Amino acid sequence: MLTIKYISDNKELVLAGLAKKGFKNFALVDAALELDATRRNAQAKLDAALAELNQLSKSIGQLMKEGKKEEADVARQRTTEIKESNKELESTMKSAETGLIDILVQIPNLPHASVPQGMRAEDNVVERMGGVIPEMSEEALPHWELAKKYDIIDFELGVKITGAGFPVYKGKGARLQRALIGFFLDNAREAGYLEIQPPYMVNATSGYGTGQLPDKEDQMYHATLDDFYLIPTAEVPVTNIYRDVILNEKDLPIKNTAYSACFRREAGSYGKDVRGLNRLHQFDKVEIVRIDTPEHSYESLKEMVDYVQTLVDKLELPWRILRLCGGDMSFTSAITFDFEVFSAAQKRWLEVSSVSNFESYQANRLKCRYKGESGKPQLCHTLNGSALALPRIVAALLENNQTPEGIRIPKALVPYTGFDMIK
RNA sequence: GGAGAGAUGCUCGAGUGGUUGAUGAGGCACGCCUGGAAAGCGUGUGUACCUCUAAAGGGUACCGCGGGUUCGAAUCCCGCUUUCUCCGCCA
Numbered sequence: 001m002l003t004i005k006y007i008s009d010n011k012e013l014v015l016a017g018l019a020k021k022g023f024k025n026f027a028l029v030d031a032a033l034e035l036d037a038t039r040r041n042a043q044a045k046l047d048a049a050l051a052e053l054n055q056l057s058k059s060i061g062q063l064m065k066e067g068k069k070e071e072a073d074v075a076r077q078r079t080t081e082i083k084e085s086n087k088e089l090e091s092t093m094k095s096a097e098t099g100l101i102d103i104l105v106q107i108p109n110l111p112h113a114s115v116p117q118g119m120r121a122e123d124n125v126v127e128r129m130g131g132v133i134p135e136m137s138e139e140a141l142p143h144w145e146l147a148k149k150y151d152i153i154d155f156e157l158g159v160k161i162t163g164a165g166f167p168v169y170k171g172k173g174a175r176l177q178r179a180l181i182g183f184f185l186d187n188a189r190e191a192g193y194l195e196i197q198p199p200y201m202v203n204a205t206s207g208y209g210t211g212q213l214p215d216k217e218d219q220m221y222h223a224t225l226d227d228f229y230l231i232p233t234a235e236v237p238v239t240n241i242y243r244d245v246i247l248n249e250k251d252l253p254i255k256n257t258a259y260s261a262c263f264r265r266e267a268g269s270y271g272k273d274v275r276g277l278n279r280l281h282q283f284d285k286v287e288i289v290r291i292d293t294p295e296h297s298y299e300s301l302k303e304m305v306d307y308v309q310t311l312v313d314k315l316e317l318p319w320r321i322l323r324l325c326g327g328d329m330s331f332t333s334a335i336t337f338d339f340e341v342f343s344a345a346q347k348r349w350l351e352v353s354s355v356s357n358f359e360s361y362q363a364n365r366l367k368c369r370y371k372g373e374s375g376k377p378q379l380c381h382t383l384n385g386s387a388l389a390l391p392r393i394v395a396a397l398l399e400n401n402q403t404p405e406g407i408r409i410p411k412a413l414v415p416y417t418g419f420d421m422i423k
Numbered sequence: 424g425g426a427g428a429g430a431u432g433c434u435c436g437a438g439u440g441g442u443u444g445a446u447g448a449g450g451c452a453c454g455c456c457u458g459g460a461a462a463g464c465g466u467g468u469g470u471a472c473c474u475c476u477a478a479a480g481g482g483u484a485c486c487g488c489g490g491g492u493u494c495g496a497a498u499c500c501c502g503c504u505u506u507c508u509c510c511g512c513c514a
Contacts, residue, residue, distance in 0.1 A: 043474095043483080056494065056495090246469095
């Protein structure tokens, strides 16, 4: 969340930023500022009262030692009065405090100056493109047909076992999944990322830390008996490693990578675009997470984008990078670059990665700070990106590389699959 | 799941009701010493919020978390979380 200090120092910038993001509830900003004033006022009074209380306590001890019981009793009486009047101050302060946080978590992050204006996907800007879109014959099959033809992914079987959106990968399909995970993790390691294997369930505090809660509560699977959430991305557990942590500036940037299964309810998205692997409730993804100083976070962002580009290049997929417009970015992001690959039989661009700088928005929730030479702890910047999400990569690989003899595996991946064709 | 023992600052480790934000040791930083270093000596070493603000200063809170008792709690009481040991179960 934004800090109340930033909001009160830069109200006009905040309102302009929110407008760019398509956020209309400006009243929340004033409400936050008002609650903050209430809180500060109550705390000032309460602190003064507590100071007097502490003084009285000391004097009572002293008086008792000197045997001046009556004077001590007078002081005791006074403490009772103070404590009585403190009750109201305490409840004022507490309710202002929780009310303020309730409001702040409803205010999204502000977009970076370089984020294009716009509300819809059409307003996103193509940053650059690469790879070659293959010529496809009219008989080219979409990946769900190919999956059936070669018996490598069974969607109906997943329905039987769990439900729609939980496919079963078989044989070379399963091995292709495992190959991609290994390929992505090895590349990340070579690029300097520390591999992490995180829990796939998190508590509510972690969900709040990265901003999934309360904003996207209905997008996560919730194990109510234990109040755990299945992670929608490894970003959640990995970033929460750094919750309530003060890092040393010389240890930055932190570079972590993690494979995890990801679980998303995808409530409300049905129809043609979700066929096959296009949108699943459970899928595999390798994530990269970075934590850096505000001075270096945009360098970090560029490195991450460039790194993801090397992956789609090695996989020989046609790709493009979009700079998302204000209205299309996520709640918590300050800037986001989406990677899309072209899936030649569906003739569609599919999003396979989203690389974002959250600036200090997550860090403020997480209380993730760093300390440099100057001494004072400051909020870090957090960044993350998919590198990469598997299902749509698989969809594009299957569709783009289909031949009459079978499906060709890109050279870079063969050491991981152990086969170069799916026949 | 049952029983018992713990949870204190960067780390270790004192502390069972009264100037204890917290003894001590280690670590770290700075200074002295040195040709340089080590050793030695000295000094310093948390976070958040409020107030004030150029800075300094002052105040409040924090000894796993949340309550309670008391004029006063790291210290007493209750609940929770978590770690360890033993038993049970088990991939």
